[in-house]
Amino acid sequence: MRAPRRPLPxxxxxxxxxxxxxxxxxxxxxIIVRLIGVDPFHALRLLVVGALGSSESxxxxxxxxxxxxxxxxxxxxxxxxxxxxxxxxxxxxxxxxGCGLAMLAFDRYLPAPILIPLGIAAxxxxxxxxxxxxxxxxxxxxxxxxxxxxxxxxxxxxxxVYLMVNVLIAPGSMTPQSRxxxxxxxxxxxxxxxxxxxxxxxxxxxxxxxxxxxxxCVGVWIFLWHxxxxxxxxxxxxxxxxxVYAGTNLKTMTMLAMCLSGALAGFVGVNELMGxxxxxxxDFPAGYGxxxxxxxxxxxxxPLGIVLAALLFGALQQGGAELAFxxxxxxxxxxxxxxxxxxxxxxxxxxxxxxWLQLLLSRRVS
Amino acid sequence: xPQLAGVPAIELVAIDKSFGSVHxxxxxxLAIDKGAITGIVGENGAGKSTLMSILYGxxxxxxxxxxxxxxxVHMESPRDAIAHGIGMVHQHFMLIxxxxxxxxxxxxxxxxxxxxxxxxxxxxxxxxxxxxxxLSVDPDARIADLSVGEQQRVEILKVxxxxxxILILDEPSAVLTPQETDQLFRILATLKERGVSVVxxxxxxxxxxxxxxxxxxxxxxxxxxxRRTQDTDPEALAELMVGRKVRLHLDxxxxxxxxxxxxxxxxxxxxxxxxxxxxxxxxxxRAGEIVGVAGVSGNGQTELLQVLAGIRPPTSGTxxxxxxxxxxxxxxxxxxxxxxxxxxxxxxxLRQGMVAAFRASETAILGYHDEPPFTRNYILNAPAVGAHCxxxxxxxxxxxxxxxxxxxxxxxxxxxxLVLAREMARRPKVLLVGQPTRGVDIGAIEFIHRELxxxxxxxxxxxxxxxxxxEILSLADRILxxxxxxxxxxxxxxxxxxxxLGLMMAGAKPARSEVEGVA
Numbered sequence: 001m002r003a004p005r006r007p008l009p010x011x012x013x014x015x016x017x018x019x020x021x022x023x024x025x026x027x028x029x030x031i032i033v034r035l036i037g038v039d040p041f042h043a044l045r046l047l048v049v050g051a052l053g054s055s056e057s058x059x060x061x062x063x064x065x066x067x068x069x070x071x072x073x074x075x076x077x078x079x080x081x082x083x084x085x086x087x088x089x090x091x092x093x094x095x096x097x098g099c100g101l102a103m104l105a106f107d108r109y110l111p112a113p114i115l116i117p118l119g120i121a122a123x124x125x126x127x128x129x130x131x132x133x134x135x136x137x138x139x140x141x142x143x144x145x146x147x148x149x150x151x152x153x154x155x156x157x158x159x160x161v162y163l164m165v166n167v168l169i170a171p172g173s174m175t176p177q178s179r180x181x182x183x184x185x186x187x188x189x190x191x192x193x194x195x196x197x198x199x200x201x202x203x204x205x206x207x208x209x210x211x212x213x214x215x216x217c218v219g220v221w222i223f224l225w226h227x228x229x230x231x232x233x234x235x236x237x238x239x240x241x242x243x244v245y246a247g248t249n250l251k252t253m254t255m256l257a258m259c260l261s262g263a264l265a266g267f268v269g270v271n272e273l274m275g276x277x278x279x280x281x282x283d284f285p286a287g288y289g290x291x292x293x294x295x296x297x298x299x300x301x302x303p304l305g306i307v308l309a310a311l312l313f314g315a316l317q318q319g320g321a322e323l324a325f326x327x328x329x330x331x332x333x334x335x336x337x338x339x340x341x342x343x344x345x346x347x348x349x350x351x352x353x354x355x356w357l358q359l360l361l362s363r364r365v366s
Numbered sequence: 367x368p369q370l371a372g373v374p375a376i377e378l379v380a381i382d383k384s385f386g387s388v389h390x391x392x393x394x395x396l397a398i399d400k401g402a403i404t405g406i407v408g409e410n411g412a413g414k415s416t417l418m419s420i421l422y423g424x425x426x427x428x429x430x431x432x433x434x435x436x437x438x439v440h441m442e443s444p445r446d447a448i449a450h451g452i453g454m455v456h457q458h459f460m461l462i463x464x465x466x467x468x469x470x471x472x473x474x475x476x477x478x479x480x481x482x483x484x485x486x487x488x489x490x491x492x493x494x495x496x497x498x499x500x501l502s503v504d505p506d507a508r509i510a511d512l513s514v515g516e517q518q519r520v521e522i523l524k525v526x527x528x529x530x531x532i533l534i535l536d537e538p539s540a541v542l543t544p545q546e547t548d549q550l551f552r553i554l555a556t557l558k559e560r561g562v563s564v565v566x567x568x569x570x571x572x573x574x575x576x577x578x579x580x581x582x583x584x585x586x587x588x589x590x591x592x593r594r595t596q597d598t599d600p601e602a603l604a605e606l607m608v609g610r611k612v613r614l615h616l617d618x619x620x621x622x623x624x625x626x627x628x629x630x631x632x633x634x635x636x637x638x639x640x641x642x643x644x645x646x647x648x649x650x651x652r653a654g655e656i657v658g659v660a661g662v663s664g665n666g667q668t669e670l671l672q673v674l675a676g677i678r679p680p681t682s683g684t685x686x687x688x689x690x691x692x693x694x695x696x697x698x699x700x701x702x703x704x705x706x707x708x709x710x711x712x713x714x715x716l717r718q719g720m721v722a723a724f725r726a727s728e729t730a731i732l733g734y735h736d737e738p739p740f741t742r743n744y745i746l747n748a749p750a751v752g753a754h755c756x757x758x759x760x761x762x763x764x765x766x767x768x769x770x771x772x773x774x775x776x777x778x779x780x781x782x783x784l785v786l787a788r789e790m791a792r793r794p795k796v797l798l799v800g801q802p803t804r805g806v807d808i809g810a811i812e813f814i815h816r817e818l819x820x821x822x823x824x825x826x827x828x829x830x831x832x833x834x835x836x837e838i839l840s841l842a843d844r845i846l847x848x849x850x851x852x853x854x855x856x857x858x859x860x861x862x863x864x865x866x867l868g869l870m871m872a873g874a875k876p877a878r879s880e881v882e883g884v885a
Contacts (some may be wrong), residue, residue: 228744231735244677247703
C-alpha cells in the first residue's frame with residue numbers, strides 16, 4: 001500500500017513550488033543552450049547581468065514588469081470570478097487606442113495634470129468596453145468567454161491595423177503611426193523624476209506608469225478581499241450556486257469582473273503610448289496580454305504574487321534581449337523559447353513537481 | 367433468509383468500505399439470484415450505489431469477498447467486471463449523442479483498428495440481441511434523435527453486447543416517465559426469462575413491488591432486511607427503509623399559531639424539457655408553527671424550496687411572503703426574500719449554503735455580505751465579520767471556534783450549525799430548512815432540533831423539508847407529504863405515524879387528502 005500523500009504546507013505551495021518550477025525550466029533551457037554550443041552558465045550570467053546589472057537594465061526590467069503587472073492583474077480579477085479572460089492582448093490594444101485618441105483630441109488644449117488622468121481613464125474605458133462584449137455574450141447568450149475573448153484579440157488587431165493605415169496615420173507618413181503627442185501627454189520618465197530629487201540613473205523606458213501599476217495592485221487587493229463586490233465576485237468564482245443563493249446576480253457580476261479585467265489590461269496602453277512611444281503605433285501589446293495568464297497563474301492570482309511573477313517575466317524579457325545581443329548563437333527566437341519554457345513550467349505544468357514535493361516533505365515529517 | 371434454488375449469480379460477503387471518516391458500507395452480505403430480478407432499496411446515502419460501484423470495480427472494498435458463480439474474484443476495474451459478465455447501466459447515460467446506435471455499441475469494443483469488419487459483425491450481433499430480448503432500436507438512428515427510454519434501451523444493449531449475464535441498473539427510472547418505466551419493466555421481465563440476472567437499485571417502493579422477485583433493504587450502510595417481494599408490502603418496506611427507532615423526545619409545547627407568513631397558491635414549476643417538477647402546490651405557513659414536508663427524495667421538495675426561497679421563479683401560481691406577492695410576471699430573488707425576513711438553510715450546504723474555500727467568517731455572512739455592519743460604503747468591515755462569526759460559533763457551539771479556518775475544514779455537523787446560525791441570527795419571520803440534519807452526527811442533530819423549536823416558539827414560521835421521517839415526526843406540528851411534485855396529503859402531527867406517512871410517500875394511496883384549498 002502506498003502511504004497517502006498529505007497536501008503541501010502553505011509555504012511550499014506558495015513559494016517552493018514556483019521556485020522548483022522555474023528551476024526545472026532553467027534546467028531544460030540549460031540543456032538546449034548547451035546543445036547549440038553555448039556554455040549555459042555563461043548564458044545565465046549574461047541573462048542576469050543583462051536584466052539587473054546596471055541602473056539602465058533595471059529600469060528596462062521594471063518597465064516590462066509594469067506591463068506584466070497590468071495584464072497579470074487583469075487575468076487574476078477575472079479568474080477570481082471564475083472567468084478565464086484570454087483577451088488581455090486585445091483589451092490592451094484597445095486601451096492604447098482609447099488613451100491615444102484622448103491624447104490626439106485634447107493634447108493641444110489641456111495641461112498635463114488633466115490630460116494624463118484623462119488618458120488613463122480613456123484607456124480603462126476602452127479596455128473595459130472591449131471586455132464587456134464577450135462578457136455580455138457569455139452572461140446573456142451563453143457564448144463561452146474563452147472563445148470570444150480569443151476571437152476579440154484578432155478583431156482588435158485587425159481594427160487597429162485598419163485605423164492606423166486608413167484613419168489615424170499622420171499626414172505624409174509612410175509608416176502606420178499617428179502624429180506625435182505634445183509634451184503635455186508624456187507620463188514623466190523615472191530617470192527624469194529621480195534626477196529632479198537629485199538621484200542620477202541612466203535613462204530607460206521606465207516611467208511613472210509603474211506607480212499606477214502598484215496602485216492597481218493595492219486597489220485589486222482591496223476590491224477582492226475588502227469590499228462586498230469583491231466578496232460576491234469571489235463567491236461566484238468558487239461556487240456559482242452559492243452566489244445565486246446569496247442573491248448575487250451572476251450576469252451583472254460577470255460584466256463587472258470582465259470590465260475591471262479589461263480596464264486593467266487597457267493600462268498597458270498607458271505605459272506604452274503615453275509613457276514611451278508618444279504616439280499610437282501598431283503591435284505595442286507584443287504578447288503581454290498572453291503572458292499575463294502565466295503571470296497570474298504563477299502569482300496565484302494574488303497581487304503580491306503577481307508583482308513577483310511580473311518581476312521575473314520583466315527580467316526575462318530584458319535579460320533575454322541582452323543575451324541575444326551578446327551571444328549571436330542565441331537568437332531572438334531562442335529567447336522566446338526560454339520565455340516559453342518558463343511559461344510552460346509555471347503555467348501548464350505548474351503542478352508537475354507537486355507529487356514529488358509531497359513525497360519528499362511527508363517523508364521528512366515522518 | 368429466503369432460499370432460491372441454485373448457486374447465486376453473485377454473492378457479496380461481508381463487504382466493508384469507508385471514505386475517510388464515513389463508513390459507507392458496513393459488512394454487507396447479499397446474494398443475487400440467477401435469472402431473477404433482485405431489488406436493492408434504501409434512502410439516499412444508504413450505501414446502495416457504493417455497494418454496486420464495488421461490485422462493478424469502480425471502488426475497491428476495504429474488506430470482504432465477491433463471488434461470481436461461486437468463484438471468488440477480484441474486481442480491480444470495470445474491465446474485470448465486464449469479463450465476469452457483469453454490466454452496469456448508469457443513472458446518467460454514457461452515450462455519445464452525435465453517434466449512431468451501432469457506433470455507440472462498438473465504442474470500446476471495436477475489434478481492431480479498421481471499423482468496417484467490426485461494424486458488420488456488430489450489426490449481426492445487434493440484430494440477434496434485438497430478436498432475442500425483444501429490444502427494438504434502429505441501429506442507424508442517431509442517439510440525439512432517440513427518446514430517453516430508447517436511449518436507455520441502447521445502454522442495456524451495450525451491456526448485453528459485451529456479454530453481460532448480470533445487469534445492474536442504478537435508479538433506472540429517475541429520468542423516465544411512468545409509461546417508459548413500465549416499458550423498462552417489461553424489458554427486464556424478458557431479460558429474466560432469457561436467464562439474465564438483474565439488479566435494480568432504487569428508492570421507489572412501487573418499482574420494487576412491480577418488478578422484483580427479491581428485495582434487500584439497506585439503511586446506513588447495512589442490509590437491514592432480505593425479503594421475497596411477494597411476501598412483503600410497501601408499508602413494511604417503508605418502515606424498514608426509514609428504521610423504526612423511537613422518535614427523539616423533544617420538549618415541545620403545543621403551538622401558538624399566529625398570522626400567515628407564507629402562502630403558496632397553485633404553484634407549478636415546469637423545466638426546459640417539459641417535466642412538471644412542481645404540480646399545483648398550495649400550502650400555508652403561520653407564525654409559530656413548524657410545517658414538515660415529508661417525501662422520498664426527488665419528488666419536488668428541492669424545487670419547492672428553491673421556489674419558496676426566490677431562487678427559481680414559479681412557472682405558474684402565486685407565492686405570498688409577508689404580504690409581498692410573487693408570481694411569474696413579478697419574480698423575486700433570494701436577496702429580496704432575505705429583506706422580507708425569510709431565511710433559507712439550503713438542502714445541500716456544500717453546493718449552495720457555503721463556499722468551501724472561504725474562511726468560516728466569510729461563509730458566515732453569505733447572503734448578508736452587503737448589509738451593515740459587515741459592509742459600510744461597499745467596504746467590508748473585517749473586525750465586524752470576524753466578531754459576528756465568533757459570536758455565532760459561541761451561540762451554536764461550532765467547533766473548532768476558529769473564524770479564520772477554511773469552511774471545508776469543519777465537519778458536516780459543524781458546517782450545518784454554522785449555516786443555521788447564520789440564517790437564524792437575524793431572527794427571521796420565515797425559516798425554510800432543507801434536510802436540517804443530513805450528514806450530521808447525533809449530538810448535533812438534537813441541538814439543531816432544539817434550536818428549530820426555539821425559533822418556532824419565538825414566533826417564526828418554520829418549514830422543514832426532510833427525507834428523514836423520524837425527524838419530520840419529532841419536529842413538525844403539521845406534516846405535508848409530497849409525491850411526484852404534488853402535495854398528496856396533509857396530516858396533523860399528533861395523528862401521524864410512520865406507516866401512514868410511508869404509504870403516502872410511496873404514492874401508494876393518497877390517503878386522507880385534506881390539502882388546504884387556497885384560492
